[in-house]
Amino acid sequence: MRWVFPLWVCLWPCLAQGALTASDVAREVREISLDPGECYRVRDLALPKDEIRLFFTDGYLIFAKPVAGVRMSAVFTAEVEAGDAELLVLPPNRGERRSLASYIGAPNLDEHLAAAVLIFSDDSYAKLTEQIRQNDANRKSPEMGAMMAEHWTPVVRNIAGSFQARLVWDVLLGEPQGHGFLAVSMSGKKLGNFDLYYDRSAREQIVIGKLNTRDNLLFFDTWTSFVAKSYRNRPIEPDLKLDDFRIEATLQSDLSLNVVTKVKAKPSRATLPVLAFDITHPMRVSAVLVDGRPAEVLQRESMRSELLRNVGNEMFLVVPPTPLEPGKDYEVEFRHEGNVIFDAGNHVYYVGARANWFPNIGLQFAKYDLTFRYPKDLDLVTAGELVDEHEEGDWRITRRKTSAPIRFAGFNLGQYERVRLKRNGYTLEVCANRAIEPGLAAKAQAMEVPPVPRHHEPEIMILPELPPDPEARLQEIATEIASALEFYAARFGPPALPTLTVAPVPGRFGQGFPGLIYLSTMSYLAPQEKAIRSLDAHGRLFFSDILQAHETAHQWWGNVVTSAGYHDEWLMEALADYSALLYLENKNGSQPVAMALDSYKANLLQTVNGQTVESTGPIVLGLRLENSQTPTAYYNITYGKGSWIMHMLRRRMGDDRFLAMLADLRKEYERKPLSTEDFRVLAARFLPEKSADPQLEDFFDQWVYGTGIPSLKLSYTVKGKAGALRLNGTVTQSDVAGDFSVLAPVEIQLGHGKTLTQWVRTADGPVTFSVPLAQAPVKVLLDPNSSVLRR
Numbered sequence: 157m158r159w160v161f162p163l164w165v166c167l168w169p170c171l172a173q174g175a176l177t178a179s180d181v182a183r184e185v186r187e188i189s190l191d192p193g194e195c196y197r198v199r200d201l202a203l204p205k206d207e208i209r210l211f212f213t214d215g216y217l218i219f220a221k222p223v224a225g226v227r228m229s230a231v232f233t234a235e236v237e238a239g240d241a242e243l244l245v246l247p248p249n250r251g252e253r254r255s256l257a258s259y260i261g262a263p264n265l266d267e268h269l270a271a272a273v274l275i276f277s278d279d280s281y282a283k284l285t286e287q288i289r290q291n292d293a294n295r296k297s298p299e300m301g302a303m304m305a306e307h308w309t310p311v312v313r314n315i316a317g318s319f320q321a322r323l324v325w326d327v328l329l330g331e332p333q334g335h336g337f338l339a340v341s342m343s344g345k346k347l348g349n350f351d352l353y354y355d356r357s358a359r360e361q362i363v364i365g366k367l368n369t370r371d372n373l374l375f376f377d378t379w380t381s382f383v384a385k386s387y388r389n390r391p392i393e394p395d396l397k398l399d400d401f402r403i404e405a406t407l408q409s410d411l412s413l414n415v416v417t418k419v420k421a422k423p424s425r426a427t428l429p430v431l432a433f434d435i436t437h438p439m440r441v442s443a444v445l446v447d448g449r450p451a452e453v454l455q456r457e458s459m460r461s462e463l464l465r466n467v468g469n470e471m472f473l474v475v476p477p478t479p480l481e482p483g484k485d486y487e488v489e490f491r492h493e494g495n496v497i498f499d500a501g502n503h504v505y506y507v508g509a510r511a512n513w514f515p516n517i518g519l520q521f522a523k524y525d526l527t528f529r530y531p532k533d534l535d536l537v538t539a540g541e542l543v544d545e546h547e548e549g550d551w552r553i554t555r556r557k558t559s560a561p562i563r564f565a566g567f568n569l570g571q572y573e574r575v576r577l578k579r580n581g582y583t584l585e586v587c588a589n590r591a592i593e594p595g596l597a598a599k600a601q602a603m604e605v606p607p608v609p610r611h612h613e614p615e616i617m618i619l620p621e622l623p624p625d626p627e628a629r630l631q632e633i634a635t636e637i638a639s640a641l642e643f644y645a646a647r648f649g650p651p652a653l654p655t656l657t658v659a660p661v662p663g664r665f666g667q668g669f670p671g672l673i674y675l676s677t678m679s680y681l682a683p684q685e686k687a688i689r690s691l692d693a694h695g696r697l698f699f700s701d702i703l704q705a706h707e708t709a710h711q712w713w714g715n716v717v718t719s720a721g722y723h724d725e726w727l728m729e730a731l732a733d734y735s736a737l738l739y740l741e742n743k744n745g746s747q748p749v750a751m752a753l754d755s756y757k758a759n760l761l762q763t764v765n766g767q768t769v770e771s772t773g774p775i776v777l778g779l780r781l782e783n784s785q786t787p788t789a790y791y792n793i794t795y796g797k798g799s800w801i802m803h804m805l806r807r808r809m810g811d812d813r814f815l816a817m818l819a820d821l822r823k824e825y826e827r828k829p830l831s832t833e834d835f836r837v838l839a840a841r842f843l844p845e846k847s848a849d850p851q852l853e854d855f856f857d858q859w860v861y862g863t864g865i866p867s868l869k870l871s872y873t874v875k876g877k878a879g880a881l882r883l884n885g886t887v888t889q890s891d892v893a894g895d896f897s898v899l900a901p902v903e904i905q906l907g908h909g910k911t912l913t914q915w916v917r918t919a920d921g922p923v924t925f926s927v928p929l930a931q932a933p934v935k936v937l938l939d940p941n942s943s944v945l946r947r
């Protein structure tokens with residue numbers, strides 16, 4: 157569908173002639189002000205956008221003065237006798253209605269508004285002025301306009317400023333590209349201040365939520381977020397396809413980086429007069445060349461829109477000397493510099509922007525050729541196969557190339573001891589710091605950071621009072637990771653890249669990039685070290701065994717198979733975590749797996765404000781679970797419940813079928829996005845024949861799209877004569893909502909190793925079942941192998 161607006165048509169020629177630069181437009185956005193001559197007493201204006209209904213029933217509406225010829229803001233106030241405005245939003249599915257209800261107490265949004273500030277680059281201005289013109293009751297009111305302009309201009313400037321790069325992008329791109337958005341910050345009569353976004357270029361066009369703080373951390377609590385009605389079933393692809401990154405970075409002795417990044421760029425659909433890239437805040441882009449010709453660069457931070465995009469990145473714009481044509485290849489060269497490395501002391505370093513230290517667009521698979529020049533007393537590692545390493549005076553130069561496309565290229569540095577191992581054609585290099593970083597207080601919980609970049613970094617935790625010998629365990633870790641690599645490769649197929657480098661990161665977390673793992677310095681400590689001994693049993697298991705096996709598994713889950721979106725990110729974490737548990741089970745028996753699952757369950761059943769952590773929301777909410785109310789819910793649900801979901805699937809399938817499913821998943825979704833529904837369909841193929849719930853729809857409804865951990869109880873009697881016995885049993889479920897229902901196994905042990913398993917579907921209230929038996933059972937047990945996540 158094409159949207160045509162006369163406004164843009166007349167604006168476009170003057171931009172195409174280069175009359176306006178990006179920085180001109182940006183300056184005008186920063187200086188935006190309301191226009192007292194464009195204030196109206198309005199009645200019954202409507203601004204419908206798919207599932208959104210916004211009504212300005214009675215009040216005053218003032219527009220901002222044009223920026224680059226475009227009016228991009230308006231303010232409504234209901235400060236008149238019987239003044240009113242109303243917002244109605246009906247989320248399209250049960251999950252989103254439930255999410256909304258968990259924040260505002262109602263499944264649909266119906267709120268009366270006292271005031272609203274609108275920022276837009278879509279057709280909102282045209283829609284509003286058309287209605288104003290059509291109704292004589294809507295009159296100009298310059299007196300009110302003067303008052304409103306004075307009161308509201310600073311607010312409009314503040315909000316527009318946080319959308320600066322985006323507004324400039326949209327103005328320069330022009331309307332035919334369909335990138336327009338509407339952002340409304342409003343003051344609700346019941347709900348207080350909250351925000352609504354309708355963004356045509358977003359993966360989910362409609363987002364409603366509220367900025368909140370907790371413990372000085374800023375959260376955007378997403379009340380609801382979904383694909384708008386008119387965008388369903390449309391494929392999403394980036395405007396600009398990037399490939400063949402060639403990065404040359406010089407690391408100065410003050411740890412700042414000077415980088416030249418070259419990349420091939422190809423517009424996929426439309427002519428692009430302006431390009432938008434992402435990069436981390438501390439990196440400043442000083443120059444950009446497109447096919448050797450200088451382009452204009454506009455870079456600035458914008459908090460509100462970045463929080464919404466959830467990537468910890470800053471958008472910057474590049475205006476090439478002439479627009480890029482679709483289907484043609486261009487060479488874009490960036491010069492950028494900044495400091496993304498933190499010195500923890502003793503030549504231990506922390507790389508802050510691990511994924512976004514160079515310009516990129518989204519998470520595209522691309523090949524990389526990486527050259528680093530750095531002081532020769534340091535060691536520096538990065539992804540790919542080693543092409544060259546040599547010294548020039550005080551410098552060392554390392555060049556690596558990736559043999560397969562990857563989604564992000566990280567690096568790490570220190571003064572390392574290294575162990576190299578070769579196993580089945582794979583090269584593993586594990587690095588340890590020669591010294592331990594000096595002690596600082598350790599306070600955060602153990603964690604792991606998903607390979608996909610997140611919007612806030614884990615705090616850097618540095619260890620207290622440790623013996624200066626982290627390399628002691630180097631050989632042991634190297635052997636361990638090599639075994640995990642071998643275990644996974646034998647079962648799942650080849651990893652993301654044939655060479656894997658593991659290097660330490662000061663902190664209590666790990667992160668698995670393609671070909672490069674950042675491993676917590678805690679994991680380099682021997683189990684008898686004080687810092688490890690002082691942890692609880694799960695903490696010891698986490699740092700000594702799970703973390704490195706989990707990060708190694710990300711070479712498959714997250715770096716070969718990738719998630720389709722934030723709703724599906726749990727799959728990568730659950731697969732990586734459960735793969736780690738499978739590896740540990742193979743090595744050490746079932747006890748560590750049972751311990752990890754028990755500890756995950758305990759965390760899920762912890763209560764916050766009388767509610768279990770698990771009930772915060774379904775696992776598919778992804779990062780939205782990390783809200784201001786329950787900041788630990790994301791971690792505990794994604795990892796803990798995710799592992800349980802994999803475990804329950806394994807019990808439904810049996811071990812051989814479960815492993816066959818993982819191998820098939822790796823093969824079928826190689827460098828392809830995997831959605832939760834894709835996974836359900838694939839997993840269902842591996843259920844034993846004649847299984848109940850053959851498409852796993854009920855399983856996913858309860859465990860993936862729903863919440864709840866039941867208590868289950870079994871009672872039974874055996875009656876009849878030998879040869880014609882009947883076992884009558886009852887399974888009673890409690891502690892969950894009335895519509896909760898799962899398949900639970902009842903194991904009937906008949907002696908001499910013979911068992912019969914009866915799957916019983918639970919329901920609200922007792923459920924009875926009856927099984928004919930030829931002989932009396934020795935034992936009848938409900939779920940003896942932890943096949944169900946239950947209390």
Ligand SMILES: [Zn+2]
Binds near residue numbers: 732
């Ligand atoms: Zn992970």
